Amino acid sequence: MIAPHTRTEMWRNVHDRNKHAEISNARHVRALKHYAPRKGVVTIMVIWAIAIASIVVAATQILAFREATLGRECISRVQARWAARAGVETMISIMEWHNANPDPDDALALTRDLESNAFGEVETGTWDIRHFIDGQEWAGPMDENSKLNINVATRMQLLELPNITQDVVDSIYDWRDADNEPQQLGAEADFYRNRGLGYEPRNGNFRSIAELELVAGAWPQYLRGEDWNLNGRLDPNEDDGKRTMPDDNANGKLEAGWSQYLTASTRPVTKSASGQPRLDLRKANSEELMTRTGMDATQAAAILTYAKVGNARMAQILSVPLSQLTGSRTAGATGAGAAGANRTGRSSAGQPRGATAPAATTVKNLDNKQLTLVLNECSLDDTRTSQANAGKVNLNTASRALLRDILQLDTRYADSILSRRISKQSGLLSLADIVDLPGATQEQLLILGQVADVTSSVYMISSRGRATTSGAEAEIVVMVDRSESPVRILEYREP
Ligand SMILES: [Ca+2]
Ligand SMILES: [Ca+2]
Ligand SMILES: [Ca+2]
Numbered sequence: 105m106i107a108p109h110t111r112t113e114m115w116r117n118v119h120d121r122n123k124h125a126e127i128s129n130a131r132h133v134r135a136l137k138h139y140a141p142r143k144g145v146v147t148i149m150v151i152w153a154i155a156i157a158s159i160v161v162a163a164t165q166i167l168a169f170r171e172a173t174l175g176r177e178c179i180s181r182v183q184a185r186w187a188a189r190a191g192v193e194t195m196i197s198i199m200e201w202h203n204a205n206p207d208p209d210d211a212l213a214l215t216r217d218l219e220s221n222a223f224g225e226v227e228t229g230t231w232d233i234r235h236f237i238d239g240q241e242w243a244g245p246m247d248e249n250s251k252l253n254i255n256v257a258t259r260m261q262l263l264e265l266p267n268i269t270q271d272v273v274d275s276i277y278d279w280r281d282a283d284n285e286p287q288q289l290g291a292e293a294d295f296y297r298n299r300g301l302g303y304e305p306r307n308g309n310f311r312s313i314a315e316l317e318l319v320a321g322a323w324p325q326y327l328r329g330e331d332w333n334l335n336g337r338l339d340p341n342e343d344d345g346k347r348t349m350p351d352d353n354a355n356g357k358l359e360a361g362w363s364q365y366l367t368a369s370t371r372p373v374t375k376s377a378s379g380q381p382r383l384d385l386r387k388a389n390s391e392e393l394m395t396r397t398g399m400d401a402t403q404a405a406a407i408l409t410y411a412k413v414g415n416a417r418m419a420q421i422l423s424v425p426l427s428q429l430t431g432s433r434t435a436g437a438t439g440a441g442a443a444g445a446n447r448t449g450r451s452s453a454g455q456p457r458g459a460t461a462p463a464a465t466t467v468k469n470l471d472n473k474q475l476t477l478v479l480n481e482c483s484l485d486d487t488r489t490s491q492a493n494a495g496k497v498n499l500n501t502a503s504r505a506l507l508r509d510i511l512q513l514d515t516r517y518a519d520s521i522l523s524r525r526i527s528k529q530s531g532l533l534s535l536a537d538i539v540d541l542p543g544a545t546q547e548q549l550l551i552l553g554q555v556a557d558v559t560s561s562v563y564m565i566s567s568r569g570r571a572t573t574s575g576a577e578a579e580i581v582v583m584v585d586r587s588e589s590p591v592r593i594l595e596y597r598e599p
């Protein structure tokens with residue numbers, strides 16, 4: 105049987121229940137007490153989370169915006185750079201075409217083609233190629249052969265450079281001569297070593313015009329003048345006075361110090377004007393020479409006899425009438441000689457004045473065409489001299505200042521050369537085109553025969569690309585040698 109509930113038990117049970125309820129309530133209250141603060145923290149955490157998320161989103165947006173802007177700038181720069189590159193490639197392909205299709209009757213064909221393609225465009229940008237010569241801006245690449253190669257410049261020519269002194273001229277000689285014996289006021293290895301400069305003279309040919317700045321006393325401001333980046337073109341900082349380097353005269357013209365007269369990059373033109381290998385007069389036979397130049401047997405014999413002389417030079421063939429070259433005495437020679445060493449006598453349309461002279465000794469002077477072919481199709485260069493590695497000044501592009509001030513040509517003669525090259529649409533086809541000008545003495549022709557010619561091997565292309573959309577710019581400066589095909593890149597700069 106189940107024991108009956110007693111009141112005491114009932115009361116205890118009630119008490120226990122109450123107690124249990126109290127405890128349960130207390131726990132509940134404690135739980136509630138505990139629960140209430142946690143709810144606040146979560147709310148704050150949510151607000152924080154939203155705030156942080158907003159900051160992250162905003163920051164990401166800013167970054168994304170910046171990256172997009174940077175991306176657009178990068179694309180603009182790439183577009184500008186490749187537009188500049190397209191200009192360079194266009195110039196090179198024109199040179200290649202002219203190498204494959206030479207025109208001996210037009211000395212300016214290449215120059216004109218380069219000029220007419222100096223400005224062009226691709227899908228996303230444009231290019232612009234220009235340069236300064238003689239205070240004037242020209243379209244197209246800079247003809248390095250318009251300048252004198254420093255590796256063959258004489259003491260007299262170097263002394264004509266603005267601001268130069270004898271000690272600097274001597275130091276230039278020391279830099280390029282093979283020995284370590286200083287010239288009178290020069291500087292060899294000891295000089296540079298004692299000053300801790302960390303380099304010594306090359307004792308060989310200058311390889312770039314900027315190398316000249318390493319020579320004692322050849323300061324950058326003398327070499328570069330206003331052309332601070334040596335690109336042959338007038339940049340904004342080179343035409344704004346003292347506002348930015350360099351200090352220039354802001355006259356809209358580029359005065360480029362020694363660098364407007366000198367180059368170190370030109371190479372000899374090995375091919376003839378017609379594109380064939382040149383005929384070496386020291387090895388040629390009479391038939392070859394007659395076929396190539398159209399001279400008669402007597403003339404060919406005279407030239408080949410002269411070519412056997414140890415110091416025979418093309419400059420002599422240019423400056424001395426053929427009848428005098430090998431010492432033969434003819435009336436033709438008398439005609440030239442009587443002109444007081446004026447070359448005009450020889451080139452009077454090739455008419456032998458010796459018509460009345462004894463036939464046995466007559467050597468007809470070369471006419472203009474024959475002389476042109478000897479100068480342009482044959483060679484007589486001594487490969488043992490440093491001249492072998494240096495190009496000549498192209499009289500079709502040389503500046504008036506170079507001819508008059510540095511090469512020291514007679515003013516009247518220099519001006520008549522410039523007038524003639526302007527008056528001939530084909531330009532000067534050979535040095536034979538300047539032998540009949542007023543002032544063309546043997547002495548003047550000898551100077552020109554040694555340093556000048558009418559063709560070019562090396563060009564400096566300064567191509568500035570511009571993106572069509574943003575106007576961003578990029579420049580490429582390339583020195584190219586077109587004396588052989590394929591055209592060779594001597595120097596490449598992206599300033
Ligand atoms: Ca030396
Ligand atoms: Ca410049
Ligand atoms: Ca300036």
Ligand SMILES: [Ca+2]
Pocket residue numbers: 330342343352353354355356357358359
């Ligand atoms: Ca200026």
